[in-house]
Amino acid sequence: KAGVTQTPRYLIKTRGQQVTLSCSPISGHRSVSWYQQTPGQGLQFLFEYFSETQRNKGNFPGRFSGRQFSNSRSEMNVSTLELGDSALYLCASSGSRDRTNEQYFGPGTRLTVT
Amino acid sequence: QKEVEQDPGPLSVPEGAIVSLNCTYSNSAFQYFMWYRQYSRKGPELLMYTYSSGNKEDGRFTAQVDKSSKYISLFIRDSQPSDSATYLCAMGATDSWGKLQFGAGTQVVVTP
Numbered sequence: 001k002a003g004v005t006q007t008p009r010y011l012i013k014t015r016g017q018q019v020t021l022s023c024s025p026i027s028g029h030r031s032v033s034w035y036q037q038t039p040g041q042g043l044q045f046l047f048e049y050f051s052e053t054q055r056n057k058g059n060f061p062g063r064f065s066g067r068q069f070s071n072s073r074s075e076m077n078v079s080t081l082e083l084g085d086s087a088l089y090l091c092a093s094s095g096s097r098d099r100t101n102e103q104y105f106g107p108g109t110r111l112t113v114t
Numbered sequence: 115q116k117e118v119e120q121d122p123g124p125l126s127v128p129e130g131a132i133v134s135l136n137c138t139y140s141n142s143a144f145q146y147f148m149w150y151r152q153y154s155r156k157g158p159e160l161l162m163y164t165y166s167s168g169n170k171e172d173g174r175f176t177a178q179v180d181k182s183s184k185y186i187s188l189f190i191r192d193s194q195p196s197d198s199a200t201y202l203c204a205m206g207a208t209d210s211w212g213k214l215q216f217g218a219g220t221q222v223v224v225t226p
Contacts, residue, residue: 033212048212056211092155101146101206105157
């Protein structure tokens with residue numbers, strides 16, 4: 001079974017721009033969670049989607065948003081980029097509505113904001 | 115105070131030794147406990163998934179959960195240089211809807 005895939009793998013953007021990252025979950029998985037990983041803050045939860053509905057959201061500003069499509073693929077968007085948004089963005093998928101804690105991660109998208 | 119505390123290391127051990135890792139937590143609502151391994155510039159890989167208290171063994175890996183002490187451990191037997199990585203503990207609550215709380219990660223170095 002193919003794992004979680006994320007595109008693009010690397011991205012360089014300028015302050016003030018916006019960016020869209022994509023995540024394809026493991027086939028059959030319906031829950032997708034997004035995390036930001038930085039050396040200083042570690043892994044921090046952004047939001048989770050299940051069946052196209054956002055069920056949970058972390059403590060990030062409104063510039064961070066996401067959505068999920070009917071095929072469970074998910075995108076996250078960051079608008080008005082800041083230098084502090086430079087990070088590894090990870091998505092994780094899980095297989096059942098009740099076991100969204102058993103998460104499998106993709107390789108991540110490394111975003112650099114200059 | 116962070117909800118999940120994990121010593122960042124680095125932890126250096128000789129090949130063949132037992133690696134002992136642990137995390138403490140403060141949130142009594144955590145019911146699910148996981149250990150992930152992350153190699154440099156890669157995504158985290160799920161190693162162990164446990165629910166509530168007790169022990170779980172999978173090959174060279176043993177995970178222990180003591181909910182009364184709010185303490186979890188991971189042991190790696192017969193460590194290999196390929197086990198050199200950062201190990202992250204993670205926890206979730208029943209109603210957390212996909213939100214995992216991670217420790218800072220412990221960097222492990224296994225020397226030949």
